[in-house]
Amino acid sequence: MKKDAKIYLAGHRGLVGSAIQRRLRREGYGNLVCSDLDDFDLTDARATDDFVGRHRPEYLFIAAAKVGGIKANDTYPADFIRINLQIQTNLIDAAFRHGVTKLLFLGSSCIYPKLAPQPMREEHLLTGPLEPTNDAYAIAKIAGIMMCRSYNRQHGTNFIAAMPTNLYGPGDNFDLENSHVIPAMMRKFHEAKTGGRPVVQLWGTGTPRREFLHVDDLAAALVYLMNHFDATDRQIFVNVGVGEDVTIKTLAELIQETVGFEGRIDWNTEMPDGTPRKLLDVGRLDALGWHGARSLKEGLAQTYAWFKEHHSK
Numbered sequence: 001m002k003k004d005a006k007i008y009l010a011g012h013r014g015l016v017g018s019a020i021q022r023r024l025r026r027e028g029y030g031n032l033v034c035s036d037l038d039d040f041d042l043t044d045a046r047a048t049d050d051f052v053g054r055h056r057p058e059y060l061f062i063a064a065a066k067v068g069g070i071k072a073n074d075t076y077p078a079d080f081i082r083i084n085l086q087i088q089t090n091l092i093d094a095a096f097r098h099g100v101t102k103l104l105f106l107g108s109s110c111i112y113p114k115l116a117p118q119p120m121r122e123e124h125l126l127t128g129p130l131e132p133t134n135d136a137y138a139i140a141k142i143a144g145i146m147m148c149r150s151y152n153r154q155h156g157t158n159f160i161a162a163m164p165t166n167l168y169g170p171g172d173n174f175d176l177e178n179s180h181v182i183p184a185m186m187r188k189f190h191e192a193k194t195g196g197r198p199v200v201q202l203w204g205t206g207t208p209r210r211e212f213l214h215v216d217d218l219a220a221a222l223v224y225l226m227n228h229f230d231a232t233d234r235q236i237f238v239n240v241g242v243g244e245d246v247t248i249k250t251l252a253e254l255i256q257e258t259v260g261f262e263g264r265i266d267w268n269t270e271m272p273d274g275t276p277r278k279l280l281d282v283g284r285l286d287a288l289g290w291h292g293a294r295s296l297k298e299g300l301a302q303t304y305a306w307f308k309e310h311h312s313k
């Protein structure tokens with residue numbers, strides 16, 4: 001991408017979108033067009049088409065999506081599949097019809113089968129049943145990949161996709177009902193510490209293993225992919241992760257240490273664990289030449305500092 005290329009960033013106020021915006025500006029891209037659901041309704045096909053047609057971007061990052069943690073995905077599956085299908089369908093089709101040079105669709109590691117071989121390679125897609133608690137969201141993301149692949153096959157477009165592992169960092173959602181595991185734990189430990197409570201209760205057994213990527217590292221990888229990866233007949237998407245995982249119990253202890261909570265953890269084993277393990281094989285990304293993820297301990301410290309500045313009272 002040339003530095004003056006017009007780049008449309010859909011979802012710029014979200015966790016990932018805001019990180020992409022920071023990265024683009026840091027690398028000298030100044031001709032940015034931004035939108036999310038607060039600007040106009042991305043689930044409205046005509047409004048989306050009008051916006052893309054009016055601005056005529058050369059490049060498009062699709063970071064706009066309805067996202068949430070295990071509880072939200074399990075409670076509102078109809079919302080997750082409907083809204084995500086509408087957003088990505090409208091943006092991908094508008095990109096084709098208005099001549100976008102290249103598009104990057106942001107997926108999720110939850111697209112892979114619940115019991116996929118570990119680490120999960122791109123070719124494991126659609127080889128087994130999905131995790132039931134987030135299958136609706138996963139199906140929507142799989143549909144986005146297939147849309148990109150299908151438009152490439154039929155229309156010769158250069159639409160690519162990236163499948164990130166579990167994300168965290170500045171701008172995350174710290175709502176206890178709808179957030180992902182790191183911000184939810186961080187807030188629980190913080191409130192227990194500041195409230196003088198001796199116990200924090202967490203879901204599950206603590207035994208599942210998860211991989212975590214700081215959102216600013218993801219943004220750096222996405223901009224790199226837009227510049228160094230093109231779709232082919234066989235390859236249109238790339239895993240983005242760190243290639244290492246930890247147990248949820250270890251994660252909890254790291255966050256407990258980061259926050260400085262000195263009480264104990266009570267594991268509610270009646271609540272679901274979700275997928276036993278989710279570790280991405282990042283060999284394809286490594287082969288493309290991108291490296292640079294920070295350590296989990298460093299990333300957690302940075303995220304907690306951001307949380308205290310923006311949410312702590």
